[in-house]
Amino acid sequence: MDYRPEVTGRLTELWEGRETGILKDSPEIYNRYRTEAFSEFLRLGIPDRKNEAYKYTNLEKSFGHRYEQYFSPKPGDFREAERFHCEVEDLDVWNMVLLNGFFPRGDEGLAMLPGGIWVGSMKAAARQFPSLVEKHYNKYAQNENDGLVPLNTALATDGLFLYAPKNTVNTKPIQIVNLLHSTQDIFAQDRNLVVVEDGAQMSLLVCDHAISPQHYLTNTVTEVYVGRNARFEIIRVQNQHNDSGKITHTFIHQERDSFASSNNITLHGGLVRNATWHRLNGENAETHSYGLFLADKHQHIANFVKVDHAAPNCNSTQLFKGVLDENASGAFNGRIMVHKDAQKTNAFQSSNSIIMSDTARMDTKPQLEIYADDVKCSHGATVGQLDENALFYLRSRGIDAREAKLMLMFGFAHDVIKNIPIEALRERIDNLVLQRLRGELSRCASCAIQCN
Amino acid sequence: MQTEFLIQIKDLKASIDNKEILKGLNLEVKPGEIHAIMGPNGSGKSTLANVLTGREIATVTAGTVTFEGKNLLEMSPEERAREGIFLSFQYPIEIPGVSMVNFMKTAINEQRKHRGLEPLSASEFLRQMREKKELVEIDSALTNRSVNEGFSGGEKKKNEIFQMAMLEPRLALLDETDSGLDIDALRIVANGVNKIRRPDTSVIVITHYQRLLDYIVPDYVHVLYDGRIVRSGGPELALTLEERGYDWIKKEADVSEETWTTDQK
Numbered sequence: 001m002d003y004r005p006e007v008t009g010r011l012t013e014l015w016e017g018r019e020t021g022i023l024k025d026s027p028e029i030y031n032r033y034r035t036e037a038f039s040e041f042l043r044l045g046i047p048d049r050k051n052e053a054y055k056y057t058n059l060e061k062s063f064g065h066r067y068e069q070y071f072s073p074k075p076g077d078f079r080e081a082e083r084f085h086c087e088v089e090d091l092d093v094w095n096m097v098l099l100n101g102f103f104p105r106g107d108e109g110l111a112m113l114p115g116g117i118w119v120g121s122m123k124a125a126a127r128q129f130p131s132l133v134e135k136h137y138n139k140y141a142q143n144e145n146d147g148l149v150p151l152n153t154a155l156a157t158d159g160l161f162l163y164a165p166k167n168t169v170n171t172k173p174i175q176i177v178n179l180l181h182s183t184q185d186i187f188a189q190d191r192n193l194v195v196v197e198d199g200a201q202m203s204l205l206v207c208d209h210a211i212s213p214q215h216y217l218t219n220t221v222t223e224v225y226v227g228r229n230a231r232f233e234i235i236r237v238q239n240q241h242n243d244s245g246k247i248t249h250t251f252i253h254q255e256r257d258s259f260a261s262s263n264n265i266t267l268h269g270g271l272v273r274n275a276t277w278h279r280l281n282g283e284n285a286e287t288h289s290y291g292l293f294l295a296d297k298h299q300h301i302a303n304f305v306k307v308d309h310a311a312p313n314c315n316s317t318q319l320f321k322g323v324l325d326e327n328a329s330g331a332f333n334g335r336i337m338v339h340k341d342a343q344k345t346n347a348f349q350s351s352n353s354i355i356m357s358d359t360a361r362m363d364t365k366p367q368l369e370i371y372a373d374d375v376k377c378s379h380g381a382t383v384g385q386l387d388e389n390a391l392f393y394l395r396s397r398g399i400d401a402r403e404a405k406l407m408l409m410f411g412f413a414h415d416v417i418k419n420i421p422i423e424a425l426r427e428r429i430d431n432l433v434l435q436r437l438r439g440e441l442s443r444c445a446s447c448a449i450q451c452n
Numbered sequence: 453m454q455t456e457f458l459i460q461i462k463d464l465k466a467s468i469d470n471k472e473i474l475k476g477l478n479l480e481v482k483p484g485e486i487h488a489i490m491g492p493n494g495s496g497k498s499t500l501a502n503v504l505t506g507r508e509i510a511t512v513t514a515g516t517v518t519f520e521g522k523n524l525l526e527m528s529p530e531e532r533a534r535e536g537i538f539l540s541f542q543y544p545i546e547i548p549g550v551s552m553v554n555f556m557k558t559a560i561n562e563q564r565k566h567r568g569l570e571p572l573s574a575s576e577f578l579r580q581m582r583e584k585k586e587l588v589e590i591d592s593a594l595t596n597r598s599v600n601e602g603f604s605g606g607e608k609k610k611n612e613i614f615q616m617a618m619l620e621p622r623l624a625l626l627d628e629t630d631s632g633l634d635i636d637a638l639r640i641v642a643n644g645v646n647k648i649r650r651p652d653t654s655v656i657v658i659t660h661y662q663r664l665l666d667y668i669v670p671d672y673v674h675v676l677y678d679g680r681i682v683r684s685g686g687p688e689l690a691l692t693l694e695e696r697g698y699d700w701i702k703k704e705a706d707v708s709e710e711t712w713t714t715d716q717k
Contacts, residue, residue: 393545393599396505397559397615398533398566407558411549411598418549 027126037153044147056331062245071188101190125161156191164200256282295328464515475679491676536622642667
């Protein structure tokens, strides 16, 4: 039976009560898009497997659950979050803790970090930088393809705002620790905007941790504007639990001579789908999309990437890797679109997965759409087992079979990790991946709260 | 039972995909001896290396292999390595993402654990790495990379000998370690083997060519043909093979085979 009409019904109730309910104080800049977005959501619906981009991903496990609350934060909710300390040593960052995607001091103004980067809630941004928000908000998100994007546009109440004005450089990476914590099963939607103006640089690390065992579903939309000659790096580390669902849609819009990289490291999560959209909108821009996931039990991890080459002389790479064990399933859907005028495009894509059990499953779907005639594009996908020759080579030096397998899996994963631009973090993630591969990483292993 | 042999191979038969490759091979090696096994392509040289190191490509159907009094064929590849068997691969494998340092540290410490020794300290390990790198004249930059990744053919072979130097085996099997090497690389690799060899280290050199044996001088030379050792001799046998090729050996062996088969009938 189709679970979706009931869920849509509950969301419609939420929508109808919005003005006295969740969207009571919402700024007009955001409200102006909501009505159209909600009807777009109703038209598109929650994606099912008839949708090309969700062909291998069944959302029922997450969307079919009956959540007790649509999360809309109150000040008292943030107490747990404020006690949290990230324990990564030598990681020199500006650290901020979010709760279920929301900034704790939502009603306070934006804060300025040394170097001149503004950070705070979307609500505060609408007050302090109305014309900037107006210029960028909802301009890059694509509301017409995937029903979950307009659902977010219609109903997200708040989120994180980051703004690097022209030629500002953050001296340290910004770390966002996003805690999932609640005493009830919740559905949360956060909406984020990142603006990196011409010549500015921003390096962003987002860590998603579930710190209480409730069911969660998060549907996150993040829009990123990268101006001329600007540089933006985002690394997501997702370490949640088997009852949590995480859907992210990240839209990175790049102007000429800019650089962007996205790195999604998924260590744990019941259902995770990361969609990363890169639009190369000006000449000589460069973009990289990386992903690594480790999945077991009944976890499902999907990566969707679209790289839009809309201007000539741009370069893009995609590298996605996964290790799947037990009954896990994974999907990779990578698209390269080269527009008619985007001559001299270089676009590369690679997806490699290792299957450790007879019951794990991986589906990959590379798609190339090329309308220019002078381009270099390639794609390759492999799904396989560990290399027997390499395994024997390690064992022939006295390393036991189990350790040898771990070393090979780690080596496989490191190929993605080595692209992380922050060294202390690279080492940390190497470690986390090793622990995860050894089965030693529980969802609470790196959490100070130790709720259980 | 005290045995004077380090390794004793008796009537060894092995098949790949039900095709018999080794057809009753006998070989005995004492501590400190160097044996060369020569033979034409397809005679079973690499299969012998596979069988001795426990690679599951070949199935042993008969015979025994005793290593220091223990049944070698019952052991896993890693157990054999820990007992002191080392194979220098004909085609060393590239392993992206696994660093040489981590690989060697893990291998050495697993072998030390097997002998009841504590893991090497970081400084002692690095000291040994440095020392052994000089012995085999391997570029320092290479050992900071992933295992064999992007190494040239010569560098890969040097890296095998470097690993041998680090692991100090009782028995080293050099499987065509000379193939594809220019004369300078050959000299470095061969001298490396001589330098790291202790008086009781035994070596089995598997090769097509006599060239390597100018540097690693064997005590015995055996000719492997059609899965059996058909002739054994001293170092001079290698020179004869170099001059006359293998055809005369093949003819002799085929004749005796025929005779043998006829006799059976």
